[in-house]
Amino acid sequence: MKKMILLGMMSVLGACATSDKQIADYLKKNPKAVFDVIEDNPEQFIEVVNKAARKAQQNQQQKQMSEMKKQQEQQILNPLKPALSDSRRLAGTAKAKITIVEYADFQCPACAMSHPVIKEVMKENAGNVQLYYKHMPLSFHPMAEPAAYYFEAIFKQDRAKALKFYDLLFENQKSLKNVDFIRQMAKKAGADMAKVAKDITSTEVQMIVKNDMSEFEKMGFTGTPVILVNGVALHGAQPKEEIDKIIALTTVEPK
Incomplete structure (x- = not known):
């Protein structure tokens, strides 16, 4: 048959x-x-x-890259404008010509990959760059939201301690499995733990995280990390060269 x-x-x-x-x-x-x-x-x-x-995956990636390039070209002319204030600046100088806004999740592997790249960009452009860290804890990363609250509670105490905590979490992300580890990193960053315990549940801290998430969604972003360089969005973990390109394109001195 x-x-x-x-x-x-x-x-x-x-x-x-x-x-x-x-x-x-x-x-x-x-x-x-x-x-x-x-x-x-x-x-x-x-x-x-x-x-x-x-082949389908390659075609999809090429399509996404093409769309992203078009968006970046538009954003160079009309930069995205997230809410920024000196009270949220994590590092760098207030009058810097280069502004980096990082939307991330402390438990996101791609965000951890981006971390050393951002640090290198900050070091290379020291004195001419400022960094803002904004939260987008994803629902399937259970420790991301608690880590965000701890970060903001520490930030209320001291910007330098918050920066150290930020570095510690991303550099040791594989160990980020419970709140005890978050507390350990907070202590290592030099935070006053009694104040942290009080502030992590405060309305102020909770609203900062909530507003960051809302802003992320309103801008149409869908995954972390998103790195805004002078208002131009880079999606996902990107090599330093891509950030450098946007810096070069958005800091051209007028003739």
Whole structure:
């Protein structure tokens, strides 16, 4: 029976004048023929499917990159304008020409990958760059939201201690599995733990995190990290060269 089905299929597919409609009609009437061919050639089938999946993924990535490039070109002319104030500045100088706004999640692996890149950019442009850290704790990272509250509670005490806490969490992200670890990092950063315990549940701290999340969503962002460089968005973990390109394009001195 299988041979008869395959011969029937071959007779249709082998005809020089066969149309797409004829092929489609045959397969609709004889769907089992497709499964018979797959069953007889499983390795080839898997190879074809995987190749098609890779091609689809590459096409999707190229499309996303193209769309992102267009968005960046538009944002260079019309920069995004997040709410910024000196009270939220984590590092750098207030009058710096380069403003970096980092939307991140302390438990996000891609955010941890971005961390050393941002640190390098800050070091290379010391005296001419300022950094703002904004929160977007994702629901499937259970320690991200508590870490955000601890960060803001420490920030209320001292900016330098908050910066140290920020570094410690990203540099030791694999150990970020419970609140005890967050407390350990807060102590290591030099925070007054009694004040932290009081402030993490305060309305002020809770609203800072909530407002950051709301701003992130209103800007149409969907995943962390997002790095705004002078109002131009870079999505995901990006190499330093990409940040450098945006800096160069947005700090051109007028002729």
